[in-house]
Amino acid sequence: MGLIKEIKSKEYRVGITPTGVAALIARGHQVHVEQGAGIGSGFSDQSYEQAGAKIVGTKQAWDQELVVKVKEPIEPEYRYLKQQIVFTYFHLAGVPWALTEALLAGKTSAVAYETLEDENGRLPLLAPMSAVAGNMSVQMGCHYLACCNGGKGVMLGSVLGKRHGNVLIIGDGVVGSHAARTAYGLGANVTVAGLFPENAARLQHEISSEIGFVISDPATIAEHVRSADLVVGAVLTHGARAAHVVTEAMVKTMQPGSVVVDVSIDQGGCIETAHLTTHEAPVFEKHGVVHYCVGNMPGAYPRTSTLALTDATLPYLLKLADKGLSALEQDARFAKALNTYQGYITCLPVAEAYAMQEHFRAFPAAFANA
Template identity: 50%
Template sequence: MIIGIPKEIKTLENRVAATPGAVESLVRRGHTVLVETGAGVGSGCPDEDYVAAGAQMVDVDKAWSADMVYKVKEPIAKEYKYLREGLLLFTYLHLAADKPLTDALLASGTTGIAYETVQLPNGALPLLTPMSEVAGRMATQEGAKFLEKPMGGSGVLLGGVPGVPPAQVVVLGGGVVGINAAKMAVGLGANVTLLDVNHGRLQYIDDVFGGRITTITSTEPNIREWVKKADLVIGAVLIPGAKAPHLITRDMLKTMKEGSVIVDVAVDQGGCVETIKATTHDQPTYVVDGVVHYGVANMPGAVPRTSTLALGNQTLPYAIAIANHGVDALRKDRALALGLNTYKGKLTCPAVGAAFGMAAITPDEALL
């Protein structure tokens, strides 16, 4: 198969789908790999390393002309022209928050396989997990930065100092993002409260942290109570493939502290804060009702070396399977089949259909 690896073009997005080592693995299996010139530079992967691994360095049009395009982020509007029938697109898609991309994929007949909905029998999301780990840890790091007064925050140090209390961090969601955010916040000395709807998950988190964080059942009254106390709120809600619910409503903002910060990691699925909108690394925040909102939709792109290595470690085996077997790879692997979001002009992710009121079929129905 001919595999294209284009350069990511979202604002300040420096990740790349495959390292030179990954390219070598594909080439060794008889595949042709076309890497756009400069695609890996931001992640510390120079063109000459790709050439040594057996890749051909090409322009953007040639990279997108491949049978399979292997990316990191969802295509943006200027890339829609490359979508076409017969193209296998393997990348993050986050369609439930992006109707224009959904429409473009369906109109073009592109086969869209989304990292974020590949799901193992135990419910784990192996291709979302590494970036969720990065984003969770970064959420605390970025929140601490934007609590600084020159950054627009209230001027509270996350860990406090002897004689002065630490900040109150509230984490909404106890999944991979939430537990990593909590881990960082505890490590920095903050008071941490984590809310989740799953009591079993709260029991697990309480055991893991040995009582160092407060666990609370996530209900609207409890959320309302805890955001009032928060210096930093981290939105870590995930419903696989679906639009995130708005847990923090506009009226709750008026009860929050002046200069408090919200970091909504769920923004790429629509966000769990009613007032959140996607931002970029060059303009990451804005203020609503005195509350700083951080809504960068590609947070791991700020640490591309770490992120590229972590993501590539997990996506490469699936990329090899698709390259070796095409769509049949999805028929052979149930977890990978669940990654199918669009196929031959059909929407194959019911959660996305529910988000937009569109007809959808299951991946199993599509692949019959």
């Protein structure tokens, strides 16, 4: 197995901790760690060697039957994509077609963290990073609302018992729940827009009865966007490109210096005026509104993110290491993680995002006799 050093801009996370490597070694697997892979998260090469891994160069780390990363391969890494299993976040429906094309050409088995489901239909490997991003969305909103950072000068916080700042969170899943908890904890007025009324009771029980909840429809979203100081886009459709729930016309109604944070940007974004940014240049202004749309938000807190991610991924990684793709054949929900295989797209929402249904084949049924 190979553990890759991330080369995406300002990405410091790593796919496995030394403790995770030790668990793999104990199962009889060899682990090749690319030199410097864990340094950004506070894990030295020596700590991986002490866990039993071998420190190697880039090519040797990639040249393994199973490769583990955090973020999707980027263009300089395409040449390494061969007939191996790559276990990482891909977000294929929201990134340029070139990556999917490279995976198909290399006949790579792309096993995506973000489409793996548990027995309840939830996304257990997306959840830890969604939680971090949800917390961060409000922190970044606070930062950019300051006048000195281009914002309107509204604090999200309680001052002598009075709440200040209006936060609208669109989406009531893991991102939305964590964003709501953080915003309310700071002292802001918080409204969550969701599709399921029963989630109102959950949020109000878990956080506060003062949390507002509205049903997410265009008219209601438009009304609340107009008065929001911070809008957090937290919409997710499993494996598919995000829908635009905040239109450009809605953004135009916001007061100058307001902030939007589109956490859905990995899947294409749920705010029409959003486009992908990086930690090096995280924001831009459109119609007087500050937009924060960083695609790898949790990379800003790599130590916490790596520990949380490994806790979630390690049980599945051990299955992949032990059984290869047979582990997916034996578990239909694990099989949903497979996005490409033998030169075909195996995740229908990805094929639909690019109108490439002719490249879709279901796994494992379509390959049973291959």
